[in-house]
Structures are given as C-alpha cells and as structure tokens.
Amino acid sequence: MGVPGEGLAKGLAVTLKTMTRRSHTRQYPDVEPDLPPRSRGVIALLEENCTVCMLCARECPDWCIYIDSHKEEVVVPGAARARQRNVLDRFDIDFSLCMYCGICIEACPFDALYWSPEFEYAEYDIRDLLHDKSRLGEWMGTVPPPPPHDPNGEPSKEETAAVKKAAPR
C-alpha cells in the first residue's frame, strides 16, 4: 500500500524519463543498420561444392528450391571405365516463397549453401525474386568468414573422433 496516486505519478515519471533519453530509432536508409553477427539475409550458393544430391530441395518445407542437372561421363586416365558425374544446370531459389528457415543450409552435406547478411534485394516484380544460380553465386562474396572456434568450447565431433582413432588402443 502506498500513497494514493502513486502509480499515476510513476507512470508519468516513466514517460518523462524516456523522453530525456536517446531514442532507439534506427534511421535505416540513412544510416546502415548494425546487424547482429550471422544475420539471415539471403542464401548464397557455392556452386563448386554442389553435388546435386537434392537433399536441400527435398528438405525445403516451402518447396522453393528448383534443381535441374544432367549426368556427364568423365574419363579418368588409368581407371577401368569412365566415371559418371552430376552437372548442375539450374539451381533456383524462389525468395517469394522462402521463409528463411535455413533448413537447406543445415541439410547440405557439402557446404554448398551459406547464409549471407545482405537483405536489400527487394523487387518491384515478384518474379524477379526467383534467384538463379549465378545470382545466388554472386551472394557468396558477401558471406562473412566462419566464426573462429571458441577456445573454451567443446571440440567438434570430428575432432574427438580423430583423437580417439589416433589414440593407441
């Protein structure tokens, strides 16, 4: 129990105090936003790493990844017969459907997909939001380097496995 009207006065005090402080507004178009690390802006494609395994397209909840490919014979000297290799013809992501869940990036076993913090790719026509593989490849330049390992962190699974293998039984 306090003085009657205490709550009312407190309300007024809060707003008055806020007024004397600096505002939190980000003046975005004038001032570049200060994005947190690993922001999800757009998905970049490192084409060389893609093996057309189709895992990303299959995992995508929105079905917004379109992949076309064909098989090519690669003759390796010294090998008994020619090897088959998948060649990527088309890798499109429709960003008008994408919900930025990042499952494709998680699913990719070969590190062909990356998050880029770039977000200014709005278009006047919704069809222009379909990014083809060259457009997706261009985003690779904006992908930040992977963060350094945390020295106090738990070592990765591969590292512990390697240590275990090397250790004498």
Add this chain to the structure above:
Amino acid sequence: MTAADVLLLGLGAVAVGSGLLVVTTKHLVRAGLYLVVCLGAVAGLYLVLTAELVAWVQVLIYVGAVVVLLLFAVMLTRAPIGASDDLDRPGWPALLVGGGAGLGLAALLIDAFRWTKVDLPEAGTAERLGTEIFRSWVLPFEVLSVLLLAALVGAIIVSRPDIGTAGKGADR
C-alpha cells in the same frame, strides 16, 4: 426598419422555418437537428433583445444538454436513417388546433402592438440578473432548485428498474 428589426426578422424567419421542419420532417434525427437550428435562432433573438445571459444559458442548457438528450433518446430507440412513414397521426385536427392557436395568438399580438417602436433597454448582464433574482425572486429560485432535485431523483428512479426491485429482493 432598423438594423435590429432586420436581424429580428431574419432570425425569426429561421426560427419559424426550422420549427416548421421539426414538426413536419419525416427524418427522426433530423427533427432534432432542426430543433438545434431553431433554438440557436431563438438564442440569437435573445441576443438582439439584449438578453445576453439568457441567450448563452439557452445555448448551454438547450443546445448543449436538452437537444443532446433528445438525440440520445432518438438513437437509443433505434431511429432509422432515412424517412419513416409512421411518425404522424391524421393531420387535420392538429392543423386546426395548432394553426388556430398560432395564428390566433399572432393576430392578438399584432392587434395589441401594431407597428409601435420600443427602445432597446440596457443589456441583461449576469450581474443585473443575479441582483434581480436574489432581490425579488429568491423564493421561486429556491422552489426551482427543489423541483430540479426532485426531477433528478425521479429520472434516476424511473430509468433504473433495479432500484425498486432491490428492496423487494432483500425482503424475500
């Protein structure tokens, strides 16, 4: 004809015209709005007749409160937008009595006053009216305050059915 006469004529015409619309219009809410115009014109007449205080009391009480109450009631009783055709009873007896009363009174007053001229007296300010009320008319004033109180209590009791039944409920 002086300026005051012209003003009186104009405002009188507005008052009678809008008054006519109040009693003839088929639109319920518009009747209330015409009443605002009519009462405003009457307030203007008071101003010309140097009754300043009464004019503004008219605006405050009539336009600000009475008409608003009336409009409120019209809306609470589900007035439709647009004309309604069941507002009137057969017209000719009303026309006879109303027209008779209005025109008869008018004839009487015209006969009594003709085209005589009267000088406008000094303005009826709040000070003069207050002096007059509390010098000559204290008793009616007090009686009126009691009347107002009684009306207030009556209005509350009539409009709140739960007041009467609460006592009965306690008895049971």
Add this chain to the structure above:
Amino acid sequence: MRPVIPYVTAALLFGLGVYGVLRRRNAVLVLMSVELMLNAVNLILITADTTVRAALPQTGQVFALFVIVIAAAEVGVGLAIVLQLYRLRATVAVDEVPLEKVDA
C-alpha cells in the same frame, strides 16, 4: 425595435409546437414539440421584458431562466419515461400505449 416581430415569431412557434404535439406519434418528437412551445413562451417573456423594463426590471429574463430550468427538468423526467416505455414495449408511439392497467 418593433416588438411585434418577436411576438409574432413566438406565436407562430407556439402554434407549431401545438401542431407537433397533436400530430406526432413518436414520444421523443412530442417532447421536441413541447420544447418549441416552451421556447415560444420564453421568447414572449424576453420580448415583454424589453417593453415593460421600467416597471419590472429584468423580470422577464429571470422568468425565462426559470422556464429553461423547468424545461431541463421536464426533459430529464420525460426521456426517462420514454426510455422505460421503449424498454417495456419496444415502441415509442404514444397512441399504442395502453391506458388500462397491464401486468408488467
């Protein structure tokens, strides 16, 4: 100032009020017509005040104030009754109100 102008205005307003009270079926409209009549009376009081100022200073205006107060009281009670009527009968037409006793 010719007092006959406001006098005739008041007489006509009073006639309109009488006409409205007799003609209208809607109770709220009847109340409005009553207001017209009260205003006509007020107008007569105020006009009379200017003509007999010497004998009874400001009396007409005082009476007009009293009438305005009475009108306010009348509207308060009247509308309370009208709204109660509407609540009970779902109509505000005055000639549909049964005058004999009804079990509410």
Add this chain to the structure above:
Amino acid sequence: MPLWLELTIRVGGVVVAFLTLPLIVGQAEHKVMAHMQGRLGPMYAGAFHGWAQLIADGVKFVQKEDVTPRAADRPVFQLAPLVALVPYLLVLLVIPLGPDDLVGQALDIGLFFALAVVGVGVVAVLMSGWASANKYSLLGGLRAAAQLLGYELPLVLAAASVAMAAGTLSLSGIVETWEPWWLLWQAPALGVFFIAGVAEIRRPPFDLPLARSELGFGDRTQYTGLRDAVFPLAAYVGIVVIAALTTVLFLGGWQGPFGDDYLGWLWTLVKVFAVSFVIIWLRVSYPRLREDQLQRLCWLVLVPVALAQLVLTAAVKIAM
C-alpha cells in the same frame, strides 16, 4: 482606428491563431509522443526534424477521395465536421491573450460563452456518429454523448468556483483579479477542470468514443479525405482551447513573475503550451478508461470534489 479596421485585425489575429496554434500543438504531439516512446517521430517532411509533417498530412488529405457511404444521411454526414470545428473557433475569439483588451472579442460573460459553445461540440459527434450508418460510429457517438453530458457538469462547476472567487464572468476580469495564492485555494477546481476538460475534448485516456483499437475511431470511421482531416484539426484546436481556458481561469493568464505589461501575451502562450504538453503527456502515460470507470470518475470523484470546492470558495470569500 476605425471600427472596421480594428474588427478586421482582431478577427484576422484569431484566424491566424486558429491556423498556427493547433498545428504547433499537433507537431509537438508527434514529437513529444515519439520521444516519450523512445522514437524519433517524423523526420523527413520539411527537412529539419520533420517540422512540416502536418502540412504534408494536409496536402495528402486534400488529394484523397471524399467518400460518403451510400446508406449515410448525406447532408448530416457532410455537415458534421464543420459543426465540430466552428465552436472551438468561436471560443478562441473570447480568450484574452494579454492585458489591455488583447482579445478577439471581449465579452462580459466570456466564461459562460466559452462553456456554452464548447458544449455545442457534442452535437457534431452525435451527427457524425449517427449519420455514418455504421454500428461502430453509432457506438462511438453514443459513448461520446454520455461522456460529454456527464463531464460538462464538473467542468461548469469548477469554472463556477473560480468565477465566484473572482466575482466576475469576464475572462479578462478573472485574470485581473487572480492572485498567486489562488493556485492553492483553487487547486481542486484546477484538477477537476483540467480532467473534465481533457474528457470534454475526448483525448486519451478519455478517448472511449474514438477507441481506435476497438471502434476503429468511432464516429470518424466513415470519413475520408478533407472531412476526415477536419476532425483531428478540431481535436488539436480543442487542446488549445482547453489549455487556454485552464491558463486563463486557474493559472493567471498573462500574469507572470515579471513584465506583465509588455510580455503578457508571451506568458499566456508559455502557459498554454505547458498545459498542452501535460495533455499530450497524459496520452502517452495512461491507458484508456473503461466506460464504467469513466462514469464513476465523473460522478463519484469529480462532481463531489467540485461541489466541495464551491463550498470552500464561498467560505473563503465570506471570511475575507
């Protein structure tokens, strides 16, 4: 100075005040509200901190289509914004800015005039609320009528107290007889008048009739374009009017610590803007009242306090 010239100057001055003061208050509301919420508010229009935002709004409103709903009562619907605006304009006419007749039109019963004319505004709300043929508008109109009828009473009672203390109904006369210790003596009346005044212009936290989030702006729901712009303009003029009336009645108008004679108008303006700031401040700080809370506050708090203040005023007046 010939009469017509004086009249023109006076009316011109009031019109200028009518066109500038509400815009200043409106702009101040934008910015103060923004900063109280940790935002910046308008920043672009007019280059420097968005000073021209309301002008830009006006230009935008003019370009919009003027729509009248098909089911609406056309003339009533279209007339309502005008009826909402004119009373406040008339009140500005009688508010004294400084000593020596620095007023649009000095009236012997200026206080009474102001209260009477402010009361007419409710007709506009009922007109727009009913004629829109929209149930939200009608609800807003009915709420507004109930609210304005109720709060008119404490407003008039509080004003009556100060008129009794000053012994006059003239606004200039009240300022002339005002003394600093009245701030204490008339403090309850000041509070009642201010709260009832804020309710009378339907500002938050008393904005139930508008209630943007539940009624979609109540009686204004159906309005578009220029007619829609008139309502906020009337609301801003309303802030100025209530602030000015509070200033003149309770805060001593043009009386200041120094230089009353030549700086009086400045004191009045400073006080008006200070009170306007408080009105904006209240809007940011408090949530909207519920209908029952609103009526309870009016009849169980404000009216008794105003009546007690009347008794106190009379007692002090007799004792002196």
